[in-house]
Amino acid sequence: MHVLLCEDDDLIASGIVAGLNAQGLTVDHVATAAAARAMVRVAHFDVMVLDLGLPDEDGLKLLRDLRQNGLQLPVLILTARDSVTDRVAGLQSGADDYLLKPFDLRELSARLHTLIRRVAGRSVNLIVHGSLSYDPSSRETLLAGRVVDLSRREQSLLHALLHSRARVLSSDQLKDSVYGVGDEVESNALNVHIFNLRRKLGATIVETVRGVGYRLGPADAANTSPGSPP
Numbered sequence: 001m002h003v004l005l006c007e008d009d010d011l012i013a014s015g016i017v018a019g020l021n022a023q024g025l026t027v028d029h030v031a032t033a034a035a036a037r038a039m040v041r042v043a044h045f046d047v048m049v050l051d052l053g054l055p056d057e058d059g060l061k062l063l064r065d066l067r068q069n070g071l072q073l074p075v076l077i078l079t080a081r082d083s084v085t086d087r088v089a090g091l092q093s094g095a096d097d098y099l100l101k102p103f104d105l106r107e108l109s110a111r112l113h114t115l116i117r118r119v120a121g122r123s124v125n126l127i128v129h130g131s132l133s134y135d136p137s138s139r140e141t142l143l144a145g146r147v148v149d150l151s152r153r154e155q156s157l158l159h160a161l162l163h164s165r166a167r168v169l170s171s172d173q174l175k176d177s178v179y180g181v182g183d184e185v186e187s188n189a190l191n192v193h194i195f196n197l198r199r200k201l202g203a204t205i206v207e208t209v210r211g212v213g214y215r216l217g218p219a220d221a222a223n224t225s226p227g228s229p230p
Helices: 010-022 033-042 059-068 084-092 105-119 152-164 171-178 189-201 219-223
Strands: 002-006 026-030 047-050 075-079 097-100 127-129 132-135 140-143 206-209 213-216
Touching: 002 010, 002 033, 010 026, 010 105, 026 033, 033 047, 033 059, 047 059, 047 105, 059 075, 059 084, 075 084, 075 105, 084 097, 097 105, 127 152, 132 152, 140 189, 152 171, 152 189, 152 213, 171 189, 171 213, 189 206
Parallel strands: 002 026, 002 047, 047 075, 075 097
Antiparallel strands: 127 132, 132 140, 206 213
């Protein structure tokens, strides 16, 4: 899961980034509304965490503008504004959830996973694809009931493919799901992660759509014996 965090308090932001990274999420942090606008134009995110007290613009105005411009990204407001009027205003401005400061990182993570789950139309966290199952919260991957050890990057790649199902994702979209905007990424890094997924989960778990990108293979891909792709 790729998270855009818009928070001007460096101490709070660093804690969120470290905490969510430890849970396998990729987080890009910005401190202003202007920077948030720039980020959603250049990268793909799965969810946005938005503080309202930004130094250059009120967060609610930013949210309204983004929604008016067609942004469908799930947004969780994270703020100290605790009145009912504030919460109603946030939700009516286009927020999908509202969490008050101070907060517990476990609850923040759980709410983000819930937002992603709703977008995908699932009622539970567990994602099942043939004999493959993946739980984004616990980051446990099972193939035919056997635990498969995946690296953090491999988990992010698998989650992106499972979340999108039949959609074809470009290399750039997959890189955005696996890496932060400022990360240095070697030219063959994505191919290496795809190779490893095929080796661990079956050769057809990731389909290559030549000239376009990649998509999740058919459900019976999870029933094949893992091995190096042909």
